[in-house]
Amino acid sequence: MKVFQFCGYKNSGKTTLIAALIPQLKRQGIRLAVIKHDGHGFDMDREGTDTYKFREAGAEGVAIASPGRTAMLRETELDLDTLIHMYTDYDMMLVEGYKRMPYPKLVLLRGMEDRGLLDQVEEIRGIVVNPDMLKEPPGVQEIQHRLAVPLFTWNETERIASLILSL
Template sequence: MAPVIQIVGYKNSGKTTLITRLAKLFNGINLRVAVIKHDLHGFDADREGTDSFRHREAGAAAAAITSPWRTAIFEERETRLPELIEHFASYDLILVEGFKQENYPKMVLLRSAEDEPLIRELQQVCAVVQKEADFPVDEVGPRRFQRDEIEPIAEYIRQTWL
């Protein structure tokens, strides 16, 4: 089973940016990374006018499209995180964006000192990634990183979970 690391924080805290930078770095050392993103607001990843969009619009409860390079599956249902993780079990690492209340190791992104209470509200916080170097830091607690310390963050993940 691939290790799972959650990247959590409030809106616009830099979760997607951190994940894309980590994925690029890990890809560069031949690690296969799967990313699962939680979107509370709903989304539509299929474009209007495509065949798969037309299939779903016609009432199909699920639609898949595949090529020699890519597969996409669209289902008209919510998929729970454990099921998604199981689907990606053969990858080297699974990075999860969001799902704050799930019980996996978490890296919490902070925009400012006002976000600090989030660290105590969540379970399994293993690290904190903060935007500003000058806001107060609790000396006891999870490992701390600055936002741009991508290589040290990646090394921490490698040494701890890979």
């Protein structure tokens, strides 16, 4: 299975970009799944549901299955490789976050102040910039020259999808 990551600081457009890429990749016949890392905690369950009652009663793991859908909730964080292994029947896994993991990735930059992120990650295959950054050509050109990877703006989803499919 092909794994591709999207890394960037909060509000850099990761979720929006992934959501825009999904239909384009699916049109190519790709069966894909998405894993999102949330460093702040989340809750997918709703008060009043049976699974909520089980968790409130102390169950550390709950699964629910119906025709066409399955969900699992655990009170522990699984590492990325374990999560990926759970989806091996898909063609592609898009991963939002987990910036320190060694999978091919795009780095999304909101502005030049985010460029320090480029030194924190490896396996960068492209950079997605806020279109306003193109008004600062010396900085953007320096980044592109240093890393020798393609540069995209947020709305170039067809080019980004082509890059992902080419890897």
